[in-house]
């Protein structure tokens with residue numbers, strides 16, 4: 001078999017090899033490190049992963065691209081499993097409000113926050129949204145990300161805006177190297193006009209929007225912001241179950257600010273993942289473990305909100321909940337596409353060891369998107385999505401923070417990003 005691309009002499013080849021499923025507990029530390037590693041690719045698939053040199057049955061031809069991994073760390077392409085990629089506008093003016101002590105729910109109650117993003121998203125043309133999201137996507141790729149989840153949710157009752165967001169994400173998925181997986185999040189906030197009767201809006205979601213999204217196959221997942229002042233546990237349950245009945249896999253923004261029982265709900269509805277979970281109860285964490293719900297933790301959001309509380313990641317790992325780490329990239333609570341920074345925050349603020357962190361942005365993130373059989377580890381037969389970092393080992397990558405360590409990114413076997421030398 002002739003290889004099309006080889007990376008040899010890799011100082012730290014982090015394969016994440018093993019079963020194609022989310023890792024929990026002690027298994028979350030198993031990152032399959034190979035020193036002096038070598039990896040071979042044919043077209044868009046991995047054909048060999050090992051130590052030292054290639055076996056005889058893998059040929060190197062004239063056109064084989066050979067990359068030197070000396071001094072480098074190579075990982076599966078990173079996966080950002082929770083983003084609000086497509087949106088209009090930005091909210092830098094909220095920084096000074098925040099510094100004066102106003103919190104997220106107060107800014108929201110004052111008509112700011114998400115409502116200003118909704119307005120900007122609604123006012124933006126398809127092309128404007130596309131260009132803005134494309135720029136963010138390019139930034140994500142430069143940080144080593146090869147697959148991104150993107151949520152709608154800035155229509156807030158305006159279904160055309162929801163559709164516009166999803167269509168932008170789906171067009172980017174077709175046109176760009178990075179894969180995008182779409183999530184419908186029509187239940188991101190209660191529209192102003194339904195403020196006093198949010199059940200009516202829930203009915204609209206269930207009877208009109210969700211069936212349409214599912215029928216047109218516009219999204220894979222259905223997500224709800226289950227939170228005080230947003231959607232109650234009961235409303236969230238209804239929305240998630242309705243999505244499920246139409247074939248949309250449930251995800252839930254749970255217990256982000258107030259401990260409402262969102263983690264318990266995620267387990268009850270058998271969500272593929274529950275997100276944020278800062279206020280998740282002991283019981284909720286146990287229930288998630290039982291049902292194999294993945295905790296998608298977003299330490300950049302906690303850092304940016306500066307409330308002094310973070311998700312209890314150690315508790316989750318102790319209880320055998322698989323943990324994924326993501327940016328939550330959005331214009332309000334986490335305006336950053338830098339997944340490498342989130343990896344450092346996962347380590348410093350959530351107290352995850354680097355081995356747990358890398359699993360959280362590879363196989364566990366893949367599993368949170370239902371893609372664990374295709375991506376998230378470097379093994380024969382899997383997609384050749386590979387990130388090369390200019391660091392000798394994983395610890396160094398997380399320790400030397402706030403900068404971009406990416407050297408090269410390979411997507412579907414093609415070199416798609418290279419650092420300017």
Ligand SMILES: [Zn+2]
Pocket residue numbers: 082083084253275328
């Ligand atoms: Zn979110």
